[in-house]
Amino acid sequence: MAANNPNTTTTTPPHNPLPTPTEFWNANLPPSLHTPHCPPFLTYALPPHNAKDRAILSTPDSDYTLQSWPEVQEIIRANRLDLFQRVPSDLRLYREYCAKVVEEWGSVMRFVVVERLNWGEGEGDPGVEVTGGFGESSNYKILQNDWPYGLDPRIVHLVVWTKFPLLTDPATDDLTPEARGEIEAFVDETFVVKCGREKVVWFRNWSSLKSIQAVEHFHVMLFDPEPDFVREVTGGDVALAEKVKKGAVG
Template identity: 65%
Template structure:
């Protein structure tokens, strides 16, 4: 008589997307944050098999940005795990993710240019040394034809004290920069930008905003980023490093 097969039991969220040989009884330190009720979104993502994840399309990306639903962006489950694993590693080595970004990614010893711009001329991006365009190291789980860039600046963009959103002057300056730097080469309908809400920022104290390009010329991307390579494409599992 053939025995009935045993039902497959669900695995803890921290073991999802791992082969059984790598399952652990206890949650690794870099994922314990997801146990908290306020981090239920990440816990749900981490519990999802990569095979069940659907990448967000360009139409969906545009809609999320246009309606300011930035909280609905998310990473591929295994990429979110790698991101949290690597973030813990660099926090140990550099003291904080901010310090790592400043030293290793931006090569800025400080923020001497912060808050300094030609107010008479209204120039925000006049000095190329005061900003840097890089690939997003851990991009969202979006259509692979979409290139996710981050524009880091040594200067701050003022926010409205009531709404917390960018002032009209700051928004206009960014829109003009994005239009000139990206829209002219990629086409206006293939470019979107946003600045994350404070609660969504993974790196505080260094001003930055995000730019999404749909299916851009890869040579153009190499040109504006100086040939940058995202960390997600450089590193494997931390245990293998």
């Protein structure tokens, strides 16, 4: 056999190195799709800006470790919401899709209000007075998080969108005790009684972390809930990420 012949020259397959940090936009793409220049939807992460996202985007999916339920609980307990991350390829897909949405709809906010929430123009606007709070089912909607973080697949990530504001203390950028109490009562009644307190956590992003600023919302995460319950509270909603990956939406 040729491998045993010392005079035989073997050819090493061409090596395709991982993108350097300055080519983070090529990570998780086959070499045939690599480009010399950063696509417009990722230029926000070019140095010296957004080092966090640039580091995530540079990471091969195979090196990414999904965050566990105990990690999720600790992140929320410690209010270190900045530690949540998306799977690198999901982050790229999210940014690409958001760019398309802005091009088609003018803003992500308008897309969410009209297309995802099926609310009328202006509904959810903080300047529009809404009464009844969580006592009126038409005042809120529970949907899948369209672009969830890179979590244990048993964790279901939901978003509760409200037409009314959740009052914040401007000095701390945190919810007022009254608003926090209202959310706690809603979460207990809607999720905890069905899933158990140890399997439910919720949080509201800091203003600096909100991807959609003008429509009020907070996040609920459930550990290994019954699929039928999730379908019930979301009206059978399917996350955009799932649809995009299956080619169900553009």
